Amino acid sequence: MNAHTPEPEQADGLTRSIAKMRAAGADQVAIDVFSHYYELAKQGATGLISEDSIQPLTDPPKLDDVSVPDDAASEALGRTVIIKLNGGLGTSMGLEAAKTLLPVRDGKNFLDIIVEQVRHARRAHGARLPLLFMDSFRTRDDTLAYLERYTDLAVEGLPLDFLQNREPKLLAADLTPASWPADPDLEWCPPGHGDIYTALLGSGILDELLAKGFRYASVANGDNLGAAPNARLAGWFASTGAPYAAEVCTRTPNDRKGGHLAVRRSDGRLILRDSAQTSDEDQKYFQDETVHPYFHTNNLWFDLQQVRDAMVERKGVLGLPLIRNVKTVDPTDFSSPKVVQLETAMGAAIEAFDGARAIAVGRDRFLPVKTTNELMLLRSDVFALADDGRLLTTSAIPLIDLTSAYYKLVSDFDERVRVVPSLRQATSLVVKGDWVFDEPAQVVGDVLLPDEGETRHYR
Numbered sequence: 001m002n003a004h005t006p007e008p009e010q011a012d013g014l015t016r017s018i019a020k021m022r023a024a025g026a027d028q029v030a031i032d033v034f035s036h037y038y039e040l041a042k043q044g045a046t047g048l049i050s051e052d053s054i055q056p057l058t059d060p061p062k063l064d065d066v067s068v069p070d071d072a073a074s075e076a077l078g079r080t081v082i083i084k085l086n087g088g089l090g091t092s093m094g095l096e097a098a099k100t101l102l103p104v105r106d107g108k109n110f111l112d113i114i115v116e117q118v119r120h121a122r123r124a125h126g127a128r129l130p131l132l133f134m135d136s137f138r139t140r141d142d143t144l145a146y147l148e149r150y151t152d153l154a155v156e157g158l159p160l161d162f163l164q165n166r167e168p169k170l171l172a173a174d175l176t177p178a179s180w181p182a183d184p185d186l187e188w189c190p191p192g193h194g195d196i197y198t199a200l201l202g203s204g205i206l207d208e209l210l211a212k213g214f215r216y217a218s219v220a221n222g223d224n225l226g227a228a229p230n231a232r233l234a235g236w237f238a239s240t241g242a243p244y245a246a247e248v249c250t251r252t253p254n255d256r257k258g259g260h261l262a263v264r265r266s267d268g269r270l271i272l273r274d275s276a277q278t279s280d281e282d283q284k285y286f287q288d289e290t291v292h293p294y295f296h297t298n299n300l301w302f303d304l305q306q307v308r309d310a311m312v313e314r315k316g317v318l319g320l321p322l323i324r325n326v327k328t329v330d331p332t333d334f335s336s337p338k339v340v341q342l343e344t345a346m347g348a349a350i351e352a353f354d355g356a357r358a359i360a361v362g363r364d365r366f367l368p369v370k371t372t373n374e375l376m377l378l379r380s381d382v383f384a385l386a387d388d389g390r391l392l393t394t395s396a397i398p399l400i401d402l403t404s405a406y407y408k409l410v411s412d413f414d415e416r417v418r419v420v421p422s423l424r425q426a427t428s429l430v431v432k433g434d435w436v437f438d439e440p441a442q443v444v445g446d447v448l449l450p451d452e453g454e455t456r457h458y459r
Helices: 008-023 028-042 070-077 110-125 140-147 193-203 205-211 231-240 280-286 304-313 346-352 372-379 410-416
Strands: 054-056 080-086 103-105 131-135 161-163 216-221 244-250 260-264 270-273 294-303 323-328 338-343 357-360 383-385 391-393 399-402 426-431 445-449
Touching: 008 028, 028 193, 028 338, 070 110, 070 231, 080 193, 103 372, 110 131, 110 140, 110 231, 131 140, 131 193, 140 161, 161 193, 193 205, 193 304, 193 346, 205 304, 216 231, 216 304, 231 244, 231 294, 231 357, 244 260, 244 346, 260 294, 270 346, 294 304, 294 346, 372 399, 372 410
Parallel strands: 080 131, 080 216, 131 161, 244 357, 399 426, 426 445
Antiparallel strands: 054 260, 216 294, 244 294, 260 270, 323 338, 383 391
């Protein structure tokens, strides 16, 4: 922890936060990590990464160029654990349960398809391949209840999930823990997905995996069905001996807001820079895909033993950059008190290790669903669900832009998109008004549906 001597009122804020975490059953590793970031926030750390401190990542190795013997690939996959981030409720889309319970296609939700992908990889490679979800306190019960139908999913006594930590929201005015009696759950927040390393160590799962002979982790967002188990990637990562690797994709104009990898000038290390870590004056560089040509997919690989060694050596604190997230204590009530959430990004761990790598993968490894635009695509005939659980493209992927006024929430989307139109011949579909898709139809080329002030039906 930083040796800076805290001011009395802010020391009280930290003391009260720690007491609140202990009362809620937080483990010591989580408390130590929170305390580290509290000190940084108190000192005014912003986590900003200036453009002049980095240079672009320009020529990472490409998965298409990697050759791995089949036996080496299967052996590496056999020592790999698949971890899916599953802490989100999809509140921006109006959901109130784990986002991965949302039906995607063919009557299957994210969880169903992820399980299919893992089961197929187990059969194809004779791999144990445990599947772990990092759940939050808001998603755990629903997720585990749903997974009970898959009686063969657990491996060698390993659990199906571990719990992401939670920490107090801090009042922006004085960094004391927020109180919200109307809904005490809103006094808490997750520490960002950078908490994965803390949660794995503090829960004991990391040691359990190592004891059972697992060495590598393949991690991705639960809503990214492109990140299926991949033996060639596992074999490549194992062959490097690297502690950590990130999957990147070539950026397009549609990826301007996504975090990108860069090389820090001071020490040559790979680092991750997100939009929240970029100043207003540097946004023009951040969003220029010709300056920073690769974005971070949030698919990553790490060596379990090397991560554990680093965590123990650093007393649980990897030293990821702070992300200071300012919100309101009740995210649906903008008049409620402003709070600070102390967060980190798991991809930022790339700068914590000597010898970390990046590898460029195809766009098929990056199929997240962040809005109903992507949901329409995945439910359309642009994709087909293969026997191995992978979503395969059947045509070029068109641009979908559904106005948030009528399609932002899944309930509104489902009400209006009852039959997804054929999009195989579409270049773009931009919907500005209240249009209902309730009969089979086809979109060809560029289609703009204007706002005509009344509900219209697309034929």
